[in-house]
Amino acid sequence: MTTSPRTDVMKIALAQLNPTVGDIEGNKARITDAYREAAEAGADLMVCPELIVSGYPPEDLILRPAYAAACRAAVEALAPLTKDGPALILNSPWPVTGEEDPRPYNAVVLCAEGKIAHTRYKEKLPNYGVFDEPRTFRPGDGIESGVYDLNGLKLGLLVCEDMWFPETAARLAEAGADIFIAPHGSPFRMRGPARRMAQATARVAETGKPLIFVNQVGGQDELVFDGGAFIVQPGGEVLRAPQFTEGVVLTEWARAGAGWQCTSGPSARWLDGDGLMYEALVTGTRDYVHKSGFSQVILGLSGGIDSAMVAAICVDALGPENVRCVMMPSRYTSRESLEDAAACAERLGVPYETVGIERGVAAFDEMLSDSFAGRAPDVTEENIQSRLRGGILMAMSNKFGALLMTTGNKSEMAVGYATLYGDMNGAYNPLKDVYKTKVFTLARWRNEHRPQDGLGPDGLVIPERIITKPPTAELREDQKDEDSLPPYEVLDAILEGLVEDEASVNEIAERGHDPALVRRIQHLLYLAEYKRNQAPPGPKVTHRNFGRDRRYPIINKWRER
Numbered sequence: 001m002t003t004s005p006r007t008d009v010m011k012i013a014l015a016q017l018n019p020t021v022g023d024i025e026g027n028k029a030r031i032t033d034a035y036r037e038a039a040e041a042g043a044d045l046m047v048c049p050e051l052i053v054s055g056y057p058p059e060d061l062i063l064r065p066a067y068a069a070a071c072r073a074a075v076e077a078l079a080p081l082t083k084d085g086p087a088l089i090l091n092s093p094w095p096v097t098g099e100e101d102p103r104p105y106n107a108v109v110l111c112a113e114g115k116i117a118h119t120r121y122k123e124k125l126p127n128y129g130v131f132d133e134p135r136t137f138r139p140g141d142g143i144e145s146g147v148y149d150l151n152g153l154k155l156g157l158l159v160c161e162d163m164w165f166p167e168t169a170a171r172l173a174e175a176g177a178d179i180f181i182a183p184h185g186s187p188f189r190m191r192g193p194a195r196r197m198a199q200a201t202a203r204v205a206e207t208g209k210p211l212i213f214v215n216q217v218g219g220q221d222e223l224v225f226d227g228g229a230f231i232v233q234p235g236g237e238v239l240r241a242p243q244f245t246e247g248v249v250l251t252e253w254a255r256a257g258a259g260w261q262c263t264s265g266p267s268a269r270w271l272d273g274d275g276l277m278y279e280a281l282v283t284g285t286r287d288y289v290h291k292s293g294f295s296q297v298i299l300g301l302s303g304g305i306d307s308a309m310v311a312a313i314c315v316d317a318l319g320p321e322n323v324r325c326v327m328m329p330s331r332y333t334s335r336e337s338l339e340d341a342a343a344c345a346e347r348l349g350v351p352y353e354t355v356g357i358e359r360g361v362a363a364f365d366e367m368l369s370d371s372f373a374g375r376a377p378d379v380t381e382e383n384i385q386s387r388l389r390g391g392i393l394m395a396m397s398n399k400f401g402a403l404l405m406t407t408g409n410k411s412e413m414a415v416g417y418a419t420l421y422g423d424m425n426g427a428y429n430p431l432k433d434v435y436k437t438k439v440f441t442l443a444r445w446r447n448e449h450r451p452q453d454g455l456g457p458d459g460l461v462i463p464e465r466i467i468t469k470p471p472t473a474e475l476r477e478d479q480k481d482e483d484s485l486p487p488y489e490v491l492d493a494i495l496e497g498l499v500e501d502e503a504s505v506n507e508i509a510e511r512g513h514d515p516a517l518v519r520r521i522q523h524l525l526y527l528a529e530y531k532r533n534q535a536p537p538g539p540k541v542t543h544r545n546f547g548r549d550r551r552y553p554i555i556n557k558w559r560e561r
Helices: 024-040 059-063 065-083 160-164 166-174 192-207 273-291 305-318 335-348 358-368 379-400 410-415 436-448 464-468 488-500 505-509 515-527
Strands: 009-016 045-047 087-094 105-112 115-121 147-150 153-157 179-184 211-215 217-220 223-226 230-232 238-240 247-256 259-264 297-300 323-327 352-354
Touching: 009 024, 009 211, 024 045, 024 065, 024 087, 024 247, 059 065, 065 087, 065 105, 065 115, 087 115, 087 179, 105 147, 105 153, 153 166, 160 166, 160 179, 160 192, 166 192, 179 192, 192 211, 192 230, 217 273, 223 273, 273 305, 273 436, 297 305, 297 379, 305 323, 305 335, 305 436, 305 464, 323 335, 323 379, 335 352, 335 464, 358 379, 410 436, 410 488, 410 515, 436 464, 436 488, 488 505, 488 515, 505 515
Parallel strands: 009 045, 045 087, 153 179, 179 211, 297 323, 323 352
Antiparallel strands: 009 247, 087 105, 105 115, 147 153, 211 230, 217 223, 230 238, 247 259
């Protein structure tokens, strides 16, 4: 622990930033711009989120020695910024040469007076849910104190998961920490903000020391980061920074007796419920498109609730001029669907066109007539329609350079109610982790609210009939989803038990469901694993998404009886 001249006041800037994995130079530029803003505001210290230099999660990129070394070199290049300005807390992969274990550390680095003044290695490496950090990082051993004296304010440095363990904070407090600083790369899920707050509040209550939580913001592949920096005071007061917003938040601190207290800080009102989920979907979609190098998207607008919701999310994320919608009717497409799709496109203000598929269906019928002779039409012919639509959209995506969005929801993906190389075609699916019943409530929320920074119009953007009519794929006469699936209220309750809770068939049956139906849904869930392994990514918003959270074998003969 170093010592420096004592001060009784301190200004600390919380840098809620949106890095991109692999873009080390771009991330450096983001840090530099934020640092200059903090310096102009009079900050004494700026704190960045976890792995801000590499982007998070970097996954197996970290195992490439050149990448980890480039991240460390970037920190060394940033340190001179602090020669005549505020101190700077960064987080980066930290390779150490000459050691047998090739994995780098996950290091929090404090730069001051133009040099690297202090490092501490993350001790607790999460290995659950979306996390598998022991694969790519080695843990710190906790030998170093993790406390740094900045002008008389002793900083106790926790790295993300370290905050979740009482013993780590207790050891830092015993080493003299006045305040905890916790850089995080904490992905969004609906239960996440409350759980983080509970852990932070517990550490403050146990030690009597205030805590600063600084989180990444933005989307990275499936993960969304909501920012939501906050401060917990020893008395339990919480000061909140905005969610889903990149920026620098200045806080002011003063010595209060034997401790420190935040005297001026953020006072944002956090989102909750459907508004919170919708904002996460918009953020994840916007960043996936932009970070992939695209500015425009294309999608099939069918007149149904799912495609209408995806269109609304994309418009709020990218602007209506960047969202192209295509209706692809067949002989089974109802007049209502044609009207509803056109009305939704008009209300959202998006370019809209119609490309019929009947000539393509007829061509397939002719080409396959000999091979299919003597066989009655079945799901094969339904899937041909879906694959024609998927092919049309892929062709338009290629021709116009617009990223193709898919529109299936989590309920459909769970039971395989989707067509490979058809409606599953695309690069990204904003509803991949949203159950069907939640799609309806999100649609009603969006008709009553416009999200913060949303680029879409105010007011009712999804026609009421789209929300109220029975869901149907319209691939045969008078088709309804409930012809082959239970009502979505029942289906989603069973799926939440099977997927989110990993509950047994008996446990779900005890909640009021037919055991035979639960077993049937479980069978469909396992059977569709091969489809989900070929599905595009989408923003994680629930407790267990199909992807990084839930990893089941594709070939799986086990069934619970």
